[in-house]
Each structure stands twice: as C-alpha cells, then as structure tokens.
Amino acid sequence: MLKMQDISKIYRTDLIETYALRSFSLEVTAGEFVAVTGPSGSGKTTFLNVAGLLEDFDSGRYELDGTDVRALSDDARSRLRNQRIGFIFQSFNLIPDLNVQDNVDVPLRYRGLAASDRRERITSALELVGLASRARHMPAQLSGGQQQRVAIARAIAGDPAFLLADEPTGNLDSLMARQVMDLLEQINEMGTTILLVTHDPELARRAQRNVHLIDGQISDFRAYEPRPAPSGAADAAGAALA
Amino acid sequence: MNLHIRPILSALLRNRTGAILVAMQVAIALAVLVNALYIVTQRIEKMGRPTGMDVENILIVQSAGFTAHYDLKSSIQQDLAWLRSLAGVLAATPTNAIPLSGGGSSQGLTIVPGDRTKNDSFGYYEVDEQGLDALGLHLVAGRNFRHEEVEPPITLDDAGRFVGNVILSRAAAKELFADQNPLGKPVYDTLGKQATVIGIVDPAMNSWVDSEHADWVFYMPRLTSALYGGVRYIVRTRPGERDAVIRLAEAHLATSNPDRVIHFVRPMTYFKDLSYLGDRSMGIYLLTVTGLMIAVTCLGIFALATFNVATRTKQIGTRRAVGARRADVVRYFLVENGMITSAGVLAGCALALATGYYLSLEYALPRLNLYFLVGGVLVLWATGQLAAWQPARRAAAVPPSVATRTV
Incomplete structure (x- = not known):
C-alpha cells in the first residue's frame, strides 16, 4: 500500500542543510495501524508530510498503491490526497466559518461528488463519530474532543484507504484522547490503514506496529500484540516487519 | 464545475464587515462611473457635432x-483684395460675428409678418458672395449669393x-417651414420686413455652442457694419x-492701414476650443475622479482579498491537504470576491439609476442610458476580479504542508 525506499528530505538554508529524513524506508500494508514515534525534531512530521503528499522529498522512491508519486503533477497529488488519504491534524484544522456539516463536506466537494452522495456520506461519517446531532453547530460551539471527531469525520467521509493522523490527541485531555483513539481503532477495524504520528508511547502501544524515529532515521521497529490487525492485514504487516 | 457558492456565502456572512464596506465602495463607484461616463459621452458628442464649417482651415x-x-467700406475692400490675393487663401468674407465663438447676433424670423406667437431666435451672419465658401458650408438646395446682391452696411440711420x-x-x-420647400418663400424679421429664401446649407452652427438650437442660423448678403464693434474677416x-497665412x-x-487697429488674427479652432473649454474641463475632471474612484475601489478589493488570504493561510493549507487543487483555491477567492462585487454592483445599479434620475430632474440632463x-457593471465586475486575481494566486501558492504546522 505504502512503500518508501531510501527517502531523504533535506531542509536547506543559505548556511546549513538539515536532514529531516535520511535513507528512510518503510512499508505499510493495507489495514495496518502503524504508530510513528520519536522525540521532537526526529522527523515525524516530515515523514507524515511526505507520506501524505503534502511535501516533496529529495531522493528515494515512494509508491502509494503502486503509483510512483514522484512523477505526479501537483494536481494529480491533490487528487490522490483527496481520494485515497484522510488527514487528522493535531489542532483539528476545522474551518471556523463553516458548520460541522460543511466542514465534513469540504473534501467531498473537491472530489466533485453529487449533492445527494455527499449528504449521505456526511451523515454516515457524523453518525460514526457520534456527532450527527451537531451537524449545524459551528466548530467554536464544540469541545476539543468533539472538534477532533468532526475532523475524523471529515477524514473518513471520502472513504479513504489510508488515514494519516498527526498527534490527533495532542490538544486533548486524557478522557477525550482515549475516545479519539477508540474511534481510530474502530475505523482501523473497518479496514482503513492508519498511520499515527505521536510522541506518546502509551498511544503508540495501541497500534499494531511502532516505528521509532531518531534524526530522520528509523531506530526501532516494534510490534505490539494486544490488538490484532484486521483479517488479511496482519500477515502483510508481519511480513513487512520481517 | 462546483463553485462552492453556498459554503463561501455562509462563511462570508460570518465575516461581513469588510465585505459590506467593499461592496458599498463598489456601489458608489458604479453610480459615479455610470453617470460620469454618460455625462462625458454627452459632452464628447456635443463637441463632436458637425459644424458644417471647415474649422481647421479658417482664420x-x-x-x-x-x-x-x-472709411469702413474702402478698408474692407482693400483688406479683402489683399487677403484674397494670397496664394493659400481659398475665400474670404467680412462678417459681423464669429461662429462658435460664444458671441454674435441673433434675430427673430417668422413666415407670417408680425407673427407674435413665435419667439424663435436665429443666429445670423452678414457675409458677401464668398461667405459660404469662406466658412466651407455645404449648399444643399438653392443658390449662393451673387456679388450684386451684397447690400451696403447698415448705419445708425437705417439699423432696422x-x-x-x-x-x-x-x-x-x-x-x-416644417416639411415645406422653403426656396423662394418669404421670411420676415421682427419688424415685419421681408426677405426671400434662396438657399439651404447643411449642417451649420451659430455662435452659441451651448444653445439648445445651435443649428438655427441664417446668412444675409450684406457688408458688415461698424455698429458691430469692428470688422471681422x-x-x-x-x-x-x-498658420502661414496668419503670420502674413x-x-x-x-501696417497697411494706419486708421485702424488689428485686434487679433487667430485660427477659428481657438474660438471653438474656448467655447468648449467648460465641456472639456468637465469631461477631464469627471474622468479623473471616476478613474480615481475605480482605483480606490480596486485597492479596497485588493486589500480585502489580501487580508483574507493572509488570515486564512492555515485554512488554505488544510483545503490543499484535503484535496483542493491550486485552481480550486484561486476559484474560491475569485468566487468570494465575485459575490462581494456582485452585491456592490446590485446596490450600485439602484444608486446609479437614482443618481441619474436626480441629475435629470435637477440639471435637465437626459435620463441615464x-x-x-x-x-x-461589466467594467466594475471585471476590474474587481482583476484586483482579486493576484491575492488569489498568492493563496494558491500556499503549500499543503502548512496544514501540519503548529506555529
């Protein structure tokens, strides 16, 4: 599903070059729940940006669903993000001037779906995150946990194959964080591949696999046993670990 | 193509202060633009009216x-003989007044002697047999004056x-005469004295460019008199x-006649330009003010769009992250600006019509076309979109990775 080989990403200034990712290789199979951990500055967010096609990389090869993303135009990357990837951000990134329903609708509109189809997807997504009754609320009228659930609804409404979560519980208290993680697990169990970037080892333990980054390089792969991957995904994940 | 009108409108309504101010600016600019251009066009049409005269080549x-x-008569004869002898001169005539100059003589004419029911006043010019040629007028019916028809100047004793x-x-x-053929028919002056119509020229203008009937004019075959405050050729x-003839x-x-003084030798364009100076100044003033208003409106639109882009960087990055293409971002801001401009334009239409109505009542201007x-509307709408284009392009350049930045 996601295959990165020797990816390097360098941030350059006039004086110095900083390797955010250095010869980074990772393979994630369909249905996996992978946590990417590491200290601040270890390259977690850069990895997420590259994986989510939000940023280019300098060298290496990255295939998403068998497509070499290096060759894609900006428009094609936008289309791929829209159709295959769902994003969950640490600070929710809801559009404050749009209500819950319209926020969830944003990626669906860019996909050009018919209004009836969009309505159906929005309702399903909001029901899944338990906020169907808040469809007309503005983000400012919701708690942090509810806002993040709206963001999750926005991420999954388009039925992406692949969910990228950037510190999704970073701005939440522990109770809300647990609810959000439960929700992510539930989504994963429905077959969606999840890449979770976090610095919290406790959250990482809820993933099936942990990739630990230091200085832009993988320092450790660790598999956790408590929660099995959805059928079909576990074997692939195990193979990737091996 | 999905223009996202509803969510954009709903977002706009939640941040409406700036949008309302810009829309008001657009409305005022439209009202000024439309009425000013209409007035300027009328002035240009007025200045461009055919005079029938060869204004550019007359001095x-x-x-x-x-x-x-x-001695008036001999002085006129000497001057005319010399002027007509010049190689570059086509024709010359003495006259009592200068067409298009703002000053001249007029007289009432009727087709019934002593008719007091009509009060029409017609500009008139005393000319000799070269009068029509000297003015460059086009005779469309009848004939020109003959040399022997040119009458002596009036004096204090026979001024009537x-x-x-x-x-x-x-x-x-x-x-x-309405639709009747006027040739050979009599006309009468205000004292009831008769003259016969022998020719028709068209077009022609008298001395008063601002007159409602600037084209009411007639020509008399008579040497001009000192009673008009001098002689004009x-x-x-x-x-x-x-210009060479002017210098000569x-x-x-x-120096040719020590008993008289030459007040001026000027091209006819001088008098025409002077008569239309007010119209020209008004046109330039209105165009300048209108141009400035449009520029200020564009700046307002540009400033609002720039502000919106600057304050929504994270939002733009998020939109890009969830699938918006650069073109979608450009379209978003252009649609948003289009809505603001459209609202302003709608209000501006009402304001423009009201202003036009007021001007037509107060200043007797024709009703707004x-x-x-x-x-x-088209000019302001297009200009407004152009003003928002650069900020929209800047918005489209916001990278999607902005979405994951926490500062």
Missing part, C-alpha cells in the same frame, strides 16, 4: 477703425433695414496653409 481677423479718416435674400440652415428652415485657406496677415494688416449601466 479670423478682427479689426476696428479708430481715426476720423477711417433687412435684406432681400437669405440662406437658411436646414434646421432653421425646418423650424420655420473669415478667411479659409488650403489645408496646411492656415498679422504682419501686413497691422441603460447601456451605460450594463457597461459599468
């Missing part, structure tokens, strides 16, 4: 006798004397020779 000489030895024949402008003939030259005339006429309104 005017004005002189006046000031000694007891001054009329002439035997007149040539009318077509507009004057139409006013007097209308001299028509071949194209390109006017200035040098010669100033709706084509100007349509044109103004």
Whole structure:
C-alpha cells in the first residue's frame, strides 16, 4: 500500500542543510495501524508530510498503491490526497466559518461528488463519530474532543484507504484522547490503514506496529500484540516487519 | 464545475464587515462611473457635432477703425483684395460675428409678418458672395449669393433695414417651414420686413455652442457694419496653409492701414476650443475622479482579498491537504470576491439609476442610458476580479504542508 525506499528530505538554508529524513524506508500494508514515534525534531512530521503528499522529498522512491508519486503533477497529488488519504491534524484544522456539516463536506466537494452522495456520506461519517446531532453547530460551539471527531469525520467521509493522523490527541485531555483513539481503532477495524504520528508511547502501544524515529532515521521497529490487525492485514504487516 | 457558492456565502456572512464596506465602495463607484461616463459621452458628442464649417482651415481677423479718416467700406475692400490675393487663401468674407465663438447676433424670423406667437431666435451672419465658401458650408438646395446682391452696411440711420435674400440652415428652415420647400418663400424679421429664401446649407452652427438650437442660423448678403464693434474677416485657406497665412496677415494688416487697429488674427479652432473649454474641463475632471474612484475601489478589493488570504493561510493549507487543487483555491477567492462585487454592483445599479434620475430632474440632463449601466457593471465586475486575481494566486501558492504546522 505504502512503500518508501531510501527517502531523504533535506531542509536547506543559505548556511546549513538539515536532514529531516535520511535513507528512510518503510512499508505499510493495507489495514495496518502503524504508530510513528520519536522525540521532537526526529522527523515525524516530515515523514507524515511526505507520506501524505503534502511535501516533496529529495531522493528515494515512494509508491502509494503502486503509483510512483514522484512523477505526479501537483494536481494529480491533490487528487490522490483527496481520494485515497484522510488527514487528522493535531489542532483539528476545522474551518471556523463553516458548520460541522460543511466542514465534513469540504473534501467531498473537491472530489466533485453529487449533492445527494455527499449528504449521505456526511451523515454516515457524523453518525460514526457520534456527532450527527451537531451537524449545524459551528466548530467554536464544540469541545476539543468533539472538534477532533468532526475532523475524523471529515477524514473518513471520502472513504479513504489510508488515514494519516498527526498527534490527533495532542490538544486533548486524557478522557477525550482515549475516545479519539477508540474511534481510530474502530475505523482501523473497518479496514482503513492508519498511520499515527505521536510522541506518546502509551498511544503508540495501541497500534499494531511502532516505528521509532531518531534524526530522520528509523531506530526501532516494534510490534505490539494486544490488538490484532484486521483479517488479511496482519500477515502483510508481519511480513513487512520481517 | 462546483463553485462552492453556498459554503463561501455562509462563511462570508460570518465575516461581513469588510465585505459590506467593499461592496458599498463598489456601489458608489458604479453610480459615479455610470453617470460620469454618460455625462462625458454627452459632452464628447456635443463637441463632436458637425459644424458644417471647415474649422481647421479658417482664420479670423478682427479689426476696428479708430481715426476720423477711417472709411469702413474702402478698408474692407482693400483688406479683402489683399487677403484674397494670397496664394493659400481659398475665400474670404467680412462678417459681423464669429461662429462658435460664444458671441454674435441673433434675430427673430417668422413666415407670417408680425407673427407674435413665435419667439424663435436665429443666429445670423452678414457675409458677401464668398461667405459660404469662406466658412466651407455645404449648399444643399438653392443658390449662393451673387456679388450684386451684397447690400451696403447698415448705419445708425437705417439699423432696422433687412435684406432681400437669405440662406437658411436646414434646421432653421425646418423650424420655420416644417416639411415645406422653403426656396423662394418669404421670411420676415421682427419688424415685419421681408426677405426671400434662396438657399439651404447643411449642417451649420451659430455662435452659441451651448444653445439648445445651435443649428438655427441664417446668412444675409450684406457688408458688415461698424455698429458691430469692428470688422471681422473669415478667411479659409488650403489645408496646411492656415498658420502661414496668419503670420502674413498679422504682419501686413497691422501696417497697411494706419486708421485702424488689428485686434487679433487667430485660427477659428481657438474660438471653438474656448467655447468648449467648460465641456472639456468637465469631461477631464469627471474622468479623473471616476478613474480615481475605480482605483480606490480596486485597492479596497485588493486589500480585502489580501487580508483574507493572509488570515486564512492555515485554512488554505488544510483545503490543499484535503484535496483542493491550486485552481480550486484561486476559484474560491475569485468566487468570494465575485459575490462581494456582485452585491456592490446590485446596490450600485439602484444608486446609479437614482443618481441619474436626480441629475435629470435637477440639471435637465437626459435620463441615464441603460447601456451605460450594463457597461459599468461589466467594467466594475471585471476590474474587481482583476484586483482579486493576484491575492488569489498568492493563496494558491500556499503549500499543503502548512496544514501540519503548529506555529
């Protein structure tokens, strides 16, 4: 599903070059729940940006669903993000001037779906995150946990194959964080591949696999046993670990 | 293509102060633009009216006798003989007034002697047999004056004397005779004295460009009189020779007769330009003010769009992250700006019509032509979109990775 080989990403200034990712290789199979951990500055967010096609990389090869993303135009990357990837951000990134329903609708509109189809997807997504009754609320009228659930609804409404979560519980208290993680697990169990970037080892333990980054390089792969991957995904994940 | 009108409108309504101010600016600019352009166009049409005269190639000489030895008739004969002898001169005539100059003589004419029911006043010019040629007028019916028809100047003793024949402008003939053929028919001055219409010229204009009936004019075959405050010569030259003739005339006429003084030798364009100076100044002023208003409106639109882009960087990055293409971002801001401009334009239409109505009542201007309104709407709408284009492009350059930045 996601295959990165020797990816390097360098941030350059006039004086110095900083390797955010250095010869980074990772393979994630369909249905996996992978946590990417590491200290601040270890390259977690850069990895997420590259994986989510939000940023280019300098060298290496990255295939998403068998497509070499290096060759894609900006428009094609936008289309791929829209159709295959769902994003969950640490600070929710809801559009404050749009209500819950319209926020969830944003990626669906860019996909050009018919209004009836969009309505159906929005309702399903909001029901899944338990906020169907808040469809007309503005983000400012919701708690942090509810806002993040709206963001999750926005991420999954388009039925992406692949969910990228950037510190999704970073701005939440522990109770809300647990609810959000439960929700992510539930989504994963429905077959969606999840890449979770976090610095919290406790959250990482809820993933099936942990990739630990230091200085832009993988320092450790660790598999956790408590929660099995959805059928079909576990074997692939195990193979990737091996 | 999905223009996302509903969510954009809903977002706009939640941040409406800036949008309302810009829309008001657009509305005022449209009202000013449409009415100012309409007025300017009318002024341009007025200045561009056909005069019937070869204005570019005519020069005017004005002189006046000031000694007891001054003899009007012989002075005119000498001056005309010299002027007509110049190689570049096509025709020359003495006259009582300068067409298009703002000053001249007028007289009432009727087709029934002593008719007091009509109060129409017609500009008139005393000319000789070269009068029509000197003015470059086009005779469309009848004939020109003959040398032997040119009557002597009026004096204090016979100031009420009329002439035997007149040539009318077509507009004057139409006013007097409606659709009848005026040739050979009599017209009467205010004292009831008769003259016969022998020719029609068209077009023609009298001295008062601001008059509602600037084309009501007639010509009399008579040497002009000192009673008009001096003698004026209308001299028509071949194209390109006017200025050379002016220089020659200035040098010669100033010394040829010690009993009179030359007031000026000027091109006819001088008088025409002077008469239309107010119209031209008004046009320039209105165009300048309108241009400034549009520029300020564009700046307002540009500033609002720039502000919106600057304050929504994270939102733009998020939109890009979830699938918006650069073109979608550009479209978003152009649609948003289009809504603001459209609201302003709608209000501006009402304001423009109200302003036009007020101007037509207060200043007797013609009612606003709706084509100007349509044109103004298109101009402002297009200009508004152009003003938002650069900020929209800047928005599209926001990278999607901005979405994951926490600072």
